[in-house]
Structures are given as C-alpha cells and as structure tokens.
Amino acid sequence: MDLTYSPAERAFQTDVRDFLAENLPPALSQKVNARRELTKDDMERWHAILNARGWLAGPWPKAFGGQGWGPIEQHIFEEECCLAGAPRIVPFGLKMLGPVLMKFGTPEQQATYLPRILDGTDWWCQGYSEPGAGSDLASLKTRAERDGDDYVINGQKTWTTLGQHANRIFCLVRTKADGKPQEGISFVLVDLDTPGIEMRPIRLIEGGHEVNEVFFTDVRVPVTNRVGAENEGWTIAKFLLGHERTNIAGVGFSVQALEQVKQLAGKVMRGGQPLIQNTLFAARLARIEAELEAMKITNLRMLARAAQGDRLGAEPSMLKIKGTEIRQAINDLARRALGPAAAPFPSEDLDGNLPIAPEGHAYDAASYFNNRKISIYGGSNEIQRNILAKGMMQR
Template sequence: MDLSFTPEEEAFRAEVRAFLDENLPDELARKGRNTEGLTKEDMAGWHARLNARGWLAATWPTEHGGPGWGAVERHIFEEECARANAPRIVPFGLNMLGPVLIKFGTAEQKAEILPRILDGSDWWCQGYSEPGAGSDLASLKSRAVREGDEYVINGQKTWTTLGQHANRIFCLVRTSTEGKPQEGISFVLVDMDTPGVELRPIKLLDGGHEVNEVFFTDVRVPVSNLVGEENKGWTIAKYLLTHERTNIAGVGLSGKDLEKLKALSQQLVRGGRPLAQDPLFAAQMAEVEIDLEAMRVLNLRMLSAAKEGAAPGMQSSMLKIKGTVIRQRIQSLIKTALGASAAPFPARDLPENALSVPQEAAGAAAYYFNHRKLSIFGGSNEIQRNIIAKDLFGG
C-alpha cells in the first residue's frame, strides 16, 4: 500500500504552513517551544484565529461548521501545528463532545451546542473518571435519578482537566443498577453553574493547576440534556474514547520533541564530544526514532482505512500504547541529556544571572513528570492491551 502523500496533500501542507507563518503569534510559539503553560486567553485566542479560517473543528463535517477534511488532511494539519509549536486545540468540546453530538445528539442539541463550541461561548470539560473508576470506567458510582422532567445527580468526578476554565461538563452517570454495569450508564450534559456543582483544584507536583475534582450534590438537570438513549451511554463512551485515544498518540508532537532531542544532543558536550557521538545515547535515540517512524506508518495505514470508512477499533488502542510510550521515552532522554540543567521551572522564572544552559532546559523536568500521566489517562495502557487481546483472540 502506498503511504506517500499525493501532490494535492502536499499542496495542503504548504497552505497550512503559510497560515501558521502568518497567524501564529510569536509569543504563543515561544510558549510552545519552551513548554510553558497557556492561559485561557491564549487558548481562546488561538481557537478564534482557527475558527475564522474555518479550521477549528478539524473532525467535523462542513454542514456543522467543520472544514470537511479527510483523515490525511487532519494528520497533516496536526503535524504542521506541532512543528510550528502552535498550541494544541483543547479537545473536550471540539474533538470529543462535538463528534458525539453529530452522531448521537438530537437536532435541537446540535443546533444549540455546536455553534457555541465553535465561537467559544461554551468551554467543556470531561466528567468520566471517579475516585474508584478510572480505567475500570464501568464501575462508576455517580447516580442520576429521574424525577419528572429532571435528573437529580449525586456523585464525584476527578482528574477533570481544565475544569477551572469550563462552564459546562459532559458526564457519565449511572441511571440503572440492573444487568451488567455497562448497561446502566447514561451520557448527560451539565452546566457548571448549576446549584450543587462544586469544583476543587488538584495541585500537581510542579505546583500547577491542570486537573480538578468535581462534586455533584442534588444537581438538577433537564432530561433534554441526555444525549442518546437512557442507559445506552456506554456505546457513546466507547465512541468518544476512540477519538480521545487516537488524539493522545501525538505523532506530530513526538516528531517535534525528537527534533529537539537531536538538536540538544549536538549542543551538549560530554567527555569532550557532542552527546550525539556517545554510542549508548546515540543508540537510544536511534531506537526511539525507528519506533516513531513505525508508529507513523501505522497511523497512516489507519488514515488510509478511514478514507474508506473503516472504524479504527483496536488500532486506536495500539496507537495510544505506542504513542504514549514513545513520548515518555523522548522526554526521558531529553531530561537525561540535560542532567542537572533540566530545570523544574519555566524560562520566565529563571533569574537574570542563571547558569548558561540551553533554552530547552527550562521546564524540562516538569514536562517530563507531567508526561508520566500519558500511559494512564484515556484508559491505561494495561487496559488497552486487554482490549487488543480480546479483539484478536476473542473472549
């Protein structure tokens, strides 16, 4: 199978590069290059620029405001954005809820919610994980009891990424305890300012605030906020997770970080020679580059199949496993290369008289530790291996 890009696809790549050259602010590119945290204003501003070009909702069809791209165009766009150090699109509304509503939502839900995702009126977060239900998501305990035209929700969600910026949350809740655990789950939309919703920050090792806990105490939600059928939310949950896991693989991001690693290995000197000439370190870099190229081929094979309408299935789990392991290995090698220079704080916090170290050193330790989560969220890699085994061998 020919996995090369066509002339038309390469022309699209040139169009994306030209757009990024003209529209990506230098300050945002600098933050991306130095792995600095973004403010909500940073993210919203970049979303607005993409939306004005019609490129924000890359996975949406044109009738709902998307660009109508195929899978290969989406891959090229993400690859070029990573190369330019552009901010990643916040996925919760655009890459998770949007596709769910397009497939499972009512006409009213699509007409009300999708435009507000595009113009930034609504920022969404994801209410899946609970203290006792992470990779074993079907064991979730948050309950939604129907009373007339409302659901009354009680329970807790955790690891809610960027919940502090969101005004709405999509949740998995238990609406029945009969039958298999997966059969009693529903997918419900909740406004964060509804009485009884409480958000508490979780402080990370580096002092950052990226994730949160969300508590629901007698939260009343209209039944019209149910997406799909009651007790059929597990089907929606799996559909959404397929999109999430493919996105987590981060082929373009790994490529960008590998280039950073290569540049550092040429700059940094160990034993009187560039680190790139150290046999052991050079072998480790070569190994991860080979694995990344193999994953890129797998990704392109999936994209080729997607053009024909094939669903990714277990391939999304394969990408998630390999992609997260590769990203973690690259970050580990960057940290190893920098050694004691791998500062645990961003460049803006370095004193003027700081030791002369590569700019990439700023925040390298924090970036490494933050990336330990990749093999856990979106369904841990251990669970993904079970999914692959079940698909291949049955059971």
C-alpha cells in the same frame, strides 16, 4: 497501499504551512516550544484564529460548520501545527463532544451546542473518571435519579482536565443500579453554574494546576440534557474514547520533541564533546527515532484504511500504547541530556545554586513528570493491551 500524499494532499500541506507562517503568533509558538503552561487567553486566541479561517473544526461535516476533512487532511493539519509549535486544540468540545452530538444528539442539541463550541461561547470539560473508576470506567458511582423532568445528580468526578476554565461538563452518570454495570449508564450535559457543583483544584507534582475534582450535591439537570437514550451511555462512551485514544498517539508532538532533543544534544558538552556523539546516548536516540518512524508508517497505514471506509476496530489502542511510550521516552531522553540542569524548576525560580537549563528547556523536567499521565488517561495502556488481545481472539 499507497503511503505517499496525493498532489491535492501535498497542496493542502503547503496551504497549512503558509497559514501557520502567517498567522501563528510568535509569542504563542515560543511558549509552546518551551513547554510553558498556556493560559485560557492563549488557547482561546488560537481557537479564534483557526475559527476565522474555518479550520478549528476541520473534520466536522460542512453542514455543522467544518471543512469535511478526511483522516489524511486531519493528520496533515495536526502534524504541521505540532511542527510549527502551535497550541494544541483543546479537544473536549471539538474532538469529543462535537462528534458525539453529531451522531447521537437531537437536532435541538446540535443546533444549540455545536455553534457555541465553534465560537468559544462554551468551554467543555469531561466528567468521566472518578476516585474508584478510572480505566475501569464502568464502576462509576455518580448517580442521576429521575425526579419529574429533571435528573438529580450526586457524586464526584476527578482528573477533570482544564475544568477551571470550563462553563460546561459532559458526564457519565449511573441511572440504573441493577444488571451489568455498563447497562445502567447515561450521558448528560451539565451547566457548571448549576447550584450544588463545587470544583476544587488538584496540584500536580511539578506545581501546575491542570486538573480538578468536581463534586455534585443534589444537582438538578433537565432530562432534555441527556444525549441518547437512558441507560445507553456506554455506547457513547466507547465512541468518544475511540476519538480520544487516536489523538493521544501524538505523532506530531513526538516528531517535534525529538528534533528539540537532537538540537539540545548537539549543544550540551560531556567529556569534551557534544552529547550527541556519546555512543550510549546516540544509541538511545536512534532507537527512539526508529520506533517513531515505524509508528508514523503504521499511522499512515491506518489513515489510508480509514480514508477507504475501513473500520479500524482495536487498532487505535495500538497507536495509543506506542505513541504514549515514545513520547515518554523522548521526555526521559531530554532529562538525561540536561543532567543536573533538569531539576524540576524553571530557571527564573532558581537562586543560583543549581545549573540553569539552556534556553527553551527550563520546563523539560515539568513535562517529564506531567507526561507520566499519558499512558494512563484515556484508558491505561494495560487496558489497551486487553482490548488488543480481545480483538485478536475474535478474528
């Protein structure tokens, strides 16, 4: 298996680098590299820049407005964006709902929603998790009862990421109560302006507003907004989660974050020498770097297989586990490097009684706390290990 880029892939990598150098606004990259919270305008600005180049939905087929990128091109693009400090593409419409509509949607749904995802008319959020149904998603209780040409939805969704910016939500709802839990779920598209919907913010431990809870009270949604057949939403849910879990691995994010930790450790002084020369710290850094290199190779192996048309099965779960563990380990290492300056407050909020973090690292503690979530969402890492064990037993 060839793990090196072909001449065409290297040329594409150069094109991406040149594009980022010329078009990525410095103010955006500075904000990303400092791990500051991006505004809706920040994210929409970057989406518009990419869309003008035709790269916002690069993996989409050309018939739907994409470039038809394969797995290798997609990996190159995402890694180069991470290394350049570009904002992450908001995935809910582009990487989750878009592929679902292309595979399961009607021609009318595709014609209606896909162009609106690309031009930014619609901002989608995900209505999967509930207070009693997270990793055990099949336990969801939100009901959708048929009433003529409508579904009437009642229930609650939680941890709805960036829902405060969204105008639409795709939801898993229960349309049948008897039988196996997975057999009574449907996938529906909901306009958030529909009467009966209330969205409330959830404040995170570092004070940020990234997630929300959504309440549905007698919300009427046309049956034509259902994607796929009634009671067959679990198939769509598994398809969508496969896309989400691969993206969660975040190889590019880890490469960029580890480089920032190295630079920080070269500046911070402990015991009269740079921290990077401390034996214990250097050993921790080396271990993470070795694990990251191993994950990069594994990722390339899987990409090469996917490019050849192989079905990956449970392998994305392995990437999700290792990728999230490595990102959390890097966050922890940055916190150790900062020491007392890692107090969970940005430097401009301090009153002078605590050490101030070096420039570009004032939000490292907030990132540490926020990223405790990444080994939980998209199916907790414990669930991913169950998927891997089941896959091995079936071989």
